[in-house]
Amino acid sequence: MSEAQTLEVEVTAIEQVTPLIKHFKLRPVSGDAMPAFSGGSHIVVVMRTPTRVYRNPYSLLSPPHRLDSYEIGVRRMEESRGGSHFMHDRVGVGTRLEIAHPVNLFALDKIARKHVLIAGGIGITPFMAHLEDLHEGRVPYELHYSVRGREHAAFLPRILERTGERVRMYYDSEGQSIDFDGLLSNQPLGTHVYVCGPAGMIDKVAATAREWGWPDSHIHWEQFSAPPVGDAFDVFLARSKVTVHVPPDQSLLESIEAQGVEVPYLCRGGVCGFCQTRVLELDGELIHNDHFLSDAEKAKRNTIMPCVSRARCKSLVLDL
């Protein structure tokens, strides 16, 4: 995705909805309507600081039928490389940001007979838009929303307004947790399960569903992993004929972009597979952090997702 396709927006409202989550409203500077989107879509927010550029994916939580503005929720990450801190500390009402057009990697199945939605913490955001589509539909659904404690239940009033009885809350601080076996062992044929939350929760839902015989086509999840930090390394881009240094706290993709080389991307979180790049030479190890490649593909050592994956190597040559 090239920078030409970004849209300039202005922050029109900010609300601290929990101790860790801020809710942002973004309006197009042009005054035009925002591009249409479907529930589950995310945008990439481009944050330009004097030293570097961050591009972080955030789910759209506003109603898909409302295109005068977009809404996103940003959780302040403890071990932030800077993106979420920038949004929390440096962005105010009136700040202008660039965003990439919405992309949906987490849509609801159109012919499902039932939807089971499972959210952990900030993972509630894509479901906020889904609820708007679901609440007038005829397909039954239930939402299971797990948070640390009552003060962390972001967007709960809006959720209750939309879902009424169909949301069940779980508060860690009160010893409540989702009974995944109970939930997934007893669902009618044609049910789809969707989970967005911490990696442990996603793994648990997928593993439990498979234990009960669910096929992969009915299990959906989304997690935007922040690019993990790691050792610095150098990479040579064969077609561009440049060497790129990747510092510990910057992703391979960000480092390549900083050199002016464009890599096609969509999610920047190791989910979509769009930035998959061929490895031409490698003396060392690839550190795969994505959820896209299979273990067999990872073992082949000939392809990498530069958005979240790194290398520990003497030399690495990519087909870019």
Next chain:
Amino acid sequence: MLVTGIKSKPVYAPLRADTRGRYHLMLGKGPGNVALMRVLQELQSAAPQALGRTRVLLIPEEIPARAAATAPTDALPVPPADPPVSDARPENFAALGLEALRVFADAPSLLREFRSLLDGALMGTRLYVAGPESFIGLAMKIALEFDLNKDEVRAEELGSRARRVYCIHCRATTEDVRTNVARCVDCGSWLLVRDHYSRRLAAYMGVMVDAEAPGELPEIKEVFV
């Protein structure tokens, strides 16, 4: 009017047990029952406890009339040949310790029961269908209504390839078509039977073959046997 090389024509493969499933639902008709017996034996050795969560709905194969019945009376007395003994007879299924075995006389009654089972079925169910193509198609049509995806359904074609043909002109479906060109049961048009298949209708598309030169028909051959 392209006839072959159309991607919508379903492709079936020999049935294998899917041990990742928790519940198993199997539908068999006639020659297809042999495949179900095979897959049940596979399941029995790979995951014996799964048989207690397996339901089988069968339409038994028609037993050919005994040779003796038609033997000329003046011929030497020949001991009547037994019909080919199939190990896929209902009593052999019953011996496997299934959760349920039901035997039906025809496809409509089996499919009615199938639909009511799907209504109460849980996620984790795998569907296996074996038999003539039109039987598979009708079962798949119902499975589709319950949002069963490719990774939950397996089918093996055994028996007649006679087609259900949907008249694109009057929307009637003609059953049991064995020829390349057939007459629509409702509007009487001569239809060319294409490979273009609708999973939703469980039928191949039939297109009027003599629309431009009424009465001029290509040679009619039996091709779907």
